[in-house]
Each structure stands twice: as structure tokens, then as C-alpha cells.
Amino acid sequence: MSIAEQPLSGDLRAEIRALAQAEPHPRGASVAALRLVQAHMGWISTPHLNEVADVLGMSAADLDGIATYFNLLFRRPVGRHVIMLCDSVSCWIMGRERLCAHLCHTLDIQPGQTTADDAITFLPIVCLGHCDHAPAMLVDDTLYGDVDTPTLDHLIDTLREPPP
Amino acid sequence: MSHAERPLTAMIDPVTGPPDCAAYERAGGWQATRTALRTLAPAEVVDIVTRSRLRGRGGAGFGTGQKWSFVPREPASERCKYLIANADEMEPGTFKDRWLMEGNPLQLVEGMLLAAYAIQAGHGIIFLRGEYHLARTRLHDAIAQARHGGWLGQDILGSGFSFDIHVHVSAGRYICGEETALLTALEGRRATPRSKPPFPQTGGLWGAPSVVNNVETLSNLPHIIANGPEWFAGLGIGPDGGTKIYGVSGRVRRPGAWELPIGTPLREIIEEHAGGMQPGYGLRALLPGGASTAFVDDTALDMAMDYASVEKAGSRLGTGMAIILDDRTCPVGMLRNLEHFFAQESCGWCTPCRDGLPWVERLLDAIEAGTGMAEDIDQLDRHARMLGTPGHTFCAHAPGAMAPLASGLKLFARDFADHIAGRGCPLRHAA
Numbered sequence: 001m002s003i004a005e006q007p008l009s010g011d012l013r014a015e016i017r018a019l020a021q022a023e024p025h026p027r028g029a030s031v032a033a034l035r036l037v038q039a040h041m042g043w044i045s046t047p048h049l050n051e052v053a054d055v056l057g058m059s060a061a062d063l064d065g066i067a068t069y070f071n072l073l074f075r076r077p078v079g080r081h082v083i084m085l086c087d088s089v090s091c092w093i094m095g096r097e098r099l100c101a102h103l104c105h106t107l108d109i110q111p112g113q114t115t116a117d118d119a120i121t122f123l124p125i126v127c128l129g130h131c132d133h134a135p136a137m138l139v140d141d142t143l144y145g146d147v148d149t150p151t152l153d154h155l156i157d158t159l160r161e162p163p164p
Numbered sequence: 165m166s167h168a169e170r171p172l173t174a175m176i177d178p179v180t181g182p183p184d185c186a187a188y189e190r191a192g193g194w195q196a197t198r199t200a201l202r203t204l205a206p207a208e209v210v211d212i213v214t215r216s217r218l219r220g221r222g223g224a225g226f227g228t229g230q231k232w233s234f235v236p237r238e239p240a241s242e243r244c245k246y247l248i249a250n251a252d253e254m255e256p257g258t259f260k261d262r263w264l265m266e267g268n269p270l271q272l273v274e275g276m277l278l279a280a281y282a283i284q285a286g287h288g289i290i291f292l293r294g295e296y297h298l299a300r301t302r303l304h305d306a307i308a309q310a311r312h313g314g315w316l317g318q319d320i321l322g323s324g325f326s327f328d329i330h331v332h333v334s335a336g337r338y339i340c341g342e343e344t345a346l347l348t349a350l351e352g353r354r355a356t357p358r359s360k361p362p363f364p365q366t367g368g369l370w371g372a373p374s375v376v377n378n379v380e381t382l383s384n385l386p387h388i389i390a391n392g393p394e395w396f397a398g399l400g401i402g403p404d405g406g407t408k409i410y411g412v413s414g415r416v417r418r419p420g421a422w423e424l425p426i427g428t429p430l431r432e433i434i435e436e437h438a439g440g441m442q443p444g445y446g447l448r449a450l451l452p453g454g455a456s457t458a459f460v461d462d463t464a465l466d467m468a469m470d471y472a473s474v475e476k477a478g479s480r481l482g483t484g485m486a487i488i489l490d491d492r493t494c495p496v497g498m499l500r501n502l503e504h505f506f507a508q509e510s511c512g513w514c515t516p517c518r519d520g521l522p523w524v525e526r527l528l529d530a531i532e533a534g535t536g537m538a539e540d541i542d543q544l545d546r547h548a549r550m551l552g553t554p555g556h557t558f559c560a561h562a563p564g565a566m567a568p569l570a571s572g573l574k575l576f577a578r579d580f581a582d583h584i585a586g587r588g589c590p591l592r593h594a595a
Contacts, residue, residue, distance in 0.1 A: 022330075024370045027352035031335050035294075056352075069354040070335035072294045084295075088256035089455055090413040092501045093493050126338060126505060127256040127455075128295055131413035131485070132420045141297040 004045035004077070008052075012040060016055045026056045030066045034073050043074040071125075079114040081159045084125035084138040085147075091127075094134035100124075102149050106156060119160045169399060170407060170423040171387040172380070176267030182302055185309040188270040194315060196389035200278055201323040207237070209282035209389065216393035217405030218385075221260075222250055222341070222378030223454065223482045225471045234365035235283040235373050240325060245285035246374040247327075248350075249276055249382055251292040251299070252334060252341040255454035256505060257487040260409040260421055261379035265292075265299040268383070269306035273329060275382035277315065278389055280327045283375055288329035291346050291376075294336055303331055338509035342559055343376040345511065356513040357559035380409060401427035404470045412438035414488030415445040421485070427470040433486065434465070446491040449575055453482020455502050456564030458571035459489070478571065494591040495576040496583050499569060500528040506565030514558035520551045521565055531580065534588030541580055545573055 008016075016033045020026035033052050037044050044052075044067055046060075053063040067073050085091075085100055100111065103122055107115050114121040130136035133145025139155060175183050175191050183191060200209055214229025235245065249272060253261040265272060276288045292300055307329050310316045318326045332350060339345045340355045347369050349355035361367075368374025384406055388396045397405035404426045410433045411421035417439030424433065430452065434440065441447055449461045452469065458479040460467075467473045474481040489498055507521035524547050530536045550556055552566030573580065582590055 023352075025351070028350065028370075030352035031349070032333070035333065035335060065354055066352065070294075070337055072335040087501075088505055089451075089498060089501050090257050090487055093414050093487070093489070093498065125295065126254060126336075126509065127258070129253050129259040129262040131257050131259050131487075132411065134413060134419070138295055143295075143298070 003041060004043070005047055008037065008048060012036065013051070013055060016052060020056055027058055027062075029056060030058070030063060031070065031073075034063075034067055038074060042080075043077050049075075077114070078121040079118050080163060081119060081140055082121045082123060083155075083159075084123050084128075085111075086126070086128050086130070086134070086136045086138075087124040088127035090131035091135040096135040099135055099137075099147060099149065099152060102152060103156075106153065115160075117160065120156070169425070171391075171399075172264065172271070172383055172407060172409065173267065173423040175271065176263070178267070182267055182269055182306070185270065185306075185313045185315075188268075192390065193270060193274060193386065196386040197274055197277055197315065198321065200281055200389050201321045201325060204389075206282050206284050209278065212393045213282065213385065213388060214393075216388045216396040217400070217403075218381065218388060218396065219404060219471060220378055221380035221384075221408065221483070223255065223456070223480070225481060228377065228381055231365070231377070232279070232283050232375060234363060235285075235375060236366065238284065240280075240284040240286040240327070243284075244287065244370075244372045245283060246287045246289060246369045246372055247276055247280040247283060247285040248346070248369070248374060248376045249288070249290045249379055250341060250343065250346060250376050251290050251296070251379050252346065253296075253379070254293055254338045254341055255456065255483050255485070256502070257413055257451065258411070258454050258483040258485040259413075260411060260483065260485060262296055262299055263409070263421055264379055264383050265296070266302055269299075269302045270310065271383045271386060272303070272379055273306050273310050273316070275385040276329060277320070277327055278385040279375065279377060279382055281325055283373070284325075285373075285375070286326055286328075288327060289350065289369075290329060290331045291340070291350065292331055292333050293340075294334050300331065300333055307331070337511070338505075339511045339559075339561060342561065345559070346376060347374065354511070356511045357561075359558070399425055400470070401425045402468050402470045403427075403472055408469070408484050410437070410469060411485035412488060413485070414450075415442045415490040415493075416440065416488055417442055427468045427473070429465075430467055430469050430486070431465040433469065434488070441488075441490065444492075448489045448491045448493075448495065450489060451482075451487040451568060452477075452479050453484050453486070455487070455505060456480075456567055457482040458567040459575050460571075461575055480567070492591065494532070494589050495572060495579050496528065496532050497589060497591070499572045499576075500525065500532050502568050503528055503565060506561065510561060516551055517557045517559075517562040517565075520547055521562065523547065524551075524565075524569065531583045532589050534583070534586075536584045538584055540584070541573070544569065548573060 019029035053060040344358035345355040408426040507525040512518045548570035551562040
């Protein structure tokens with residue numbers, strides 16, 4: 001059974017309950033709870049979404065409406081690393097299209113897809129607030145500025161190293 | 165410029181990182197809190213901030229003291245109220261709040277404490293965009309230090325006033341920066357804006373009185389209380405009070421952000437602080453305050469970057485973060501990029517915005533790709549007028565989206581005509 005189908009751990013369920021109790025209404029914890037599941041699992045599978053909905057006392061459809069609304073919540077599996085290349089205006093002016101083409105070519109995927117070795121998911125992202133160092137990108141939790149093709153090539157090599 | 169004239173960023177040092185609680189206090193921090201909680205009534209704090217002429221730095225520019233004045237006056241102990249910092253900085257081209265939060269998070273904490281005291285709110289929330297990982301870490305750390313120092317929690321300084329701050333880490337979507345959509349998001353719903361009235365000040369988060377202020381706005385408060393409203397009002401050049409964080413991105417020599425007197429001329433910001441255009445590039449036009457402000461061309465360079473002057477030039481001060489269009493970048497391509505953003509970020513609640521913005525994007529796609537027709541210009545113009553008129557859509561998202569389009573259709577009429585006559589982008593073919 002894949003991790004996406006295994007029930008959430010008791011600890012995680014307890015953490016979600018605590019988040020819900022800290023809010024005036026449990027649904028106020030929706031985003032925090034879904035983020036928590038994603039932080040542990042990498043993405044939010046339907047069985048896990050159902051479990052969170054159950055803890056928060058919401059219908060699964062109601063919670064899925066939230067999960068699918070926010071672009072940083074993943075309802076499909078992603079790779080071990082996520083590259084988000086800014087596609088907003090300042091980065092566009094500073095040449096992000098060329099970087100996008102380079103990433104697609106090097107990774108052999110289109111934006112929104114994951115490499116065959118499950119190492120990298122490539123997504124576009126709105127302005128990252130790093131416009132004075134455009135083009136910018138976010139790789140997992142790390143912000144990069146003044147991105148060029150050598151930076152990308154080096155980074156991809158690092159990210160492709162198999163997990164320990 | 166002297167130290168005292170850039171209060172917001174004086175303590176920011178990229179090498180040493182943000183000041184800890186002790187360093188913050190040594191540099192003058194918490195002095196305003198002592199003054200306010202020990203010697204001022206909440207209504208007096210509102211009055212001081214009103215007299216300082218501080219206006220919201222998030223884009224709309226509403227008077228901060230005036231915004232607070234609509235909140236019911238009961239003490240925090242008697243009524244649940246919320247003070248919310250809007251840290252959902254997502255206006256393309258804008259990178260000022262991240263600088264403030266990463267550089268001096270305690271300043272935001274103290275600003276929130278002062279605002280909360282003024283409106284007598286016991287609950288503080290920082291609504292932080294999910295991509296700001298470093299800011300999140302530093303805010304959590306600052307809040308922990310402030311709690312440890314007794315600046316957050318129960319009965320602060322023995323004043324009887326209690327206040328604490330929770331960081332809500334969001335998960336994307338530009339519309340969350342709209343204050344009523346932000347409240348909806350905090351309540352665990354799809355972040356669609358709400359109709360006003362009721363205004364958040366009377367019926368906000370979970371129905372309780374709530375104030376939503378921008379990070380830069382709140383970060384000004386410790387300095388206003390510590391140095392007085394007259395000092396703050398005097399920092400500005402022209403009608404507005406204080407300093408402003410201005411920024412420039414695009415093909416300039418030194419893209420960046422600078423704290424300057426509010427009302428600094430646009431030319432000084434671009435030519436002196438940003439160092440002018442890069443060699444080989446000329447300035448074609450610019451968006452003065454983020455993606456949702458109207459284009460101005462080089463005839464506007466001498467305008468003062470204050471709320472009234474930018475409006476007089478046909479645009480808005482917005483976030484004060486300018487995006488430069490150079491003479492080697494296609495204006496139609498830039499508009500296409502902007503409208504792709506707005507179409508994608510429409511919350512989908514009201515039909516004109518949900519269906520109109522993607523139509524605009526498709527028309528621009530076609531023109532850029534060389535399949536545009538002359539009638540498409542009329543269609544774009546019709547959308548710019550229809551969606552650009554407040555009241556035709558549920559919130560300000562579509563009018564914001566139409567500001568660069570309406571101005572761009574006028575300023576770049578020749579480029580649009582060339583794209584249609586020449587069956588595509590002349591700059592792209594040249595590249």
C-alpha cells in the first residue's frame with residue numbers, strides 16, 4: 001500500500017485536532033491542516049483529504065473546494081523537489097521565457113509535469129517578490145535570484161541525486 | 165540622508181540579520197509601546213495616527229487613522245476584535261514587505277501591538293503568503309522573543325491590555341490580498357471577496373470587528389508614536405506623511421528598493437536610486453505602483469510619487485514599486501503577460517471577471533502570435549471600459565487588471581496596429 005493510501009498517523013491527526021481547536025470554528029484550520037498533511041506526505045491524496053475533512057467536521061467536497069482553490073496545495077503527487085519559476089511581469093521582462101524553455105528541454109517535461117525519475121516537478125509561479133533580482137525562482141523552500149542557465153544546470157544536477 | 169529620515173529600514177542590516185529583542189530595544193524599539201500603553205488612551209493613539217497623515221501602503225491608500233475610527237470602541241476585554249497584518253504581498257513587481265519582514269520583524273510585531281491597542285483588539289494575525297519561507301521563520305522567531313520579553317501575552321506592561329499574534333501561512337492566490345477575500349480565506353473558505361457593508365471594522369473575521377493593515381503601514385506605527393505625528397507628517401514631501409519604500413525593477417542599472425520621503429519625484433527614483441536605464445536600453449513606459457496600475461510614459465517622470473500626483477497623471481501610487489518597460493521589450497507581450505496573471509488569479513466568483521479576463525488574454529495571445537484582427541482592438545477597448553468600471557464586477561480585481569490595458573491601448577496603439585498589419589510581434593521576429 002502506498003503512503004498516499006495509508007491512514008494518517010495518530011500524531012498527525014492529533015496535530016490537526018489541535019489546529020482546529022485553536023480556531024473559533026474548526027474549518028478555520030483547513031489550510032493549516034492541509035499544509036501539514038502536504039508537509040508530511042508531499043501532496044494531499046483523496047484518502048488523506050477525507051480524513052482531514054472528518055477531523056474538521058466538514059464534508060470532503062467542501063474541503064476539496066479549498067484544497068483545489070489554492071495553488072500551493074497539491075492534489076496530485078509531485079517530485080522530491082519542486083521548482084517554481086516566476087512567470088510574472090518583471091521576470092518576463094528579464095528573460096524568464098528563455099529559462100522556461102531551457103528547463104523544459106533539460107528536464108524533458110512541460111510546466112506542470114514531473115520528471116520520469118520523480119526527482120523534479122516544474123511549476124510556474126506568480127511574482128515571488130524578488131523582482132530586483134529577476135529572473136527569480138523558488139526551489140522547495142529556497143529563493144533564488146538572478147537565475148541563468150548555468151545556475152539551472154548546476155541545480156538540476158544536485159536535485160537529481162538520488163535520496164539517501 | 166540621515167539615519168532618522170529612514171525610520172522603517174534604519175535597523176535593517178542584511179549582513180547581521182534582523183535585530184533580536186535586545187538589539188531592537190537598544191535601537192529605540194518598544195519605546196512607543198511604553199508611551200502608548202502607559203500614557204495614552206486608545207482613542208489618543210487613533211488621533212495621533214490620523215494627524216500623522218499615514219495612508220495605507222498596500223495600494224488603496226486609505227487613511228489609517230480614519231480606517232481605525234470605524235471600529236466599535238469597547239475595550240478588548242469586553243469584545244472579541246482582530247488586528248490583521250496583510251502580508252500577502254503578491255502584486256507583481258512588489259518586494260517591499262518581504263524586505264521589512266525579513267529585515268526587522270519585531271518592528272512589525274510592535275506596529276501590530278500599537279494598532280491593536282488603538283482599536284482594542286486582543287487577537288493579532290499575520291496573513292503571510294506561503295512562498296515567503298524566510299519571512300515566516302523570522303516572524304515566528306520574533307514573536308517568540310516578544311512573548312518571552314513580555315511584549316505579547318497577558319497584561320502587557322501591567323496595562324491590563326492583552327494581545328498575541330498568530331501567523332497564518334497562506335497557500336497562494338493573489339485575491340487573498342483583497343481584505344475581504346483575506347477574511348474569507350482565514351475562515352477556511354475559498355477566498356472570494358465579500359460585499360461591503362458590512363465593513364470589516366464592524367463585521368469582519370468570524371463576524372467580529374477587524375482591521376486589515378498592510379505590513380509597511382503597520383511598521384510605521386512605532387516611529388509615529390515615538391516621534392510624534394508632526395515629525396512623521398514632516399518627513400513627506402507634499403501632502404502625505406512619512407517615508408515610502410519605493411522600488412524599481414526591469415532593465416535599469418540597479419534594480420532595488422529604497423526608503424525615501426513620500427512624494428519623491430519619479431525621475432529621482434529611477435535615475436538616481438536605480439541608476440537609470442542599462443546601456444543600450446531606453447525607457448519606453450512604466451507601471452508606477454505594481455501590475456494593477458496604469459502605464460505612464462516618460463512625460464510623467466517629473467511627477468511626485470504621492471497619492472494625488474500619480475492619480476493626476478492618470479495612474480495610481482499603488483505599492484510604489486515601479487516596473488519599467490524598456491524600448492526593446494514588446495508592450496503587447498508585456499500586456500499579454502500581465503493579463504495572463506489577472507485572468508489566472510481571478511477568483512471566479514463573478515462572471516464578468518471570470519469570463520472577461522481570459523477573453524482579454526486570448527485576444528492578446530492572438531495579436532502577439534500574428535492571428536489578431538483589427539476588430540480585436542475594439543474588443544479589447546470594450547473590455548477595458550466594461551471591466552475597468554468599478555461596480556461592474558464584484559471587487560477591484562478586474563478594474564486593476566484593466567488599468568494597464570486601457571492605458572496601454574492608448575500609449576501603444578502603434579505597436580498594436582503593427583502587430584496586426586505585420587501578422588505578429590516585430591520584436592520577437594527581430595530577436
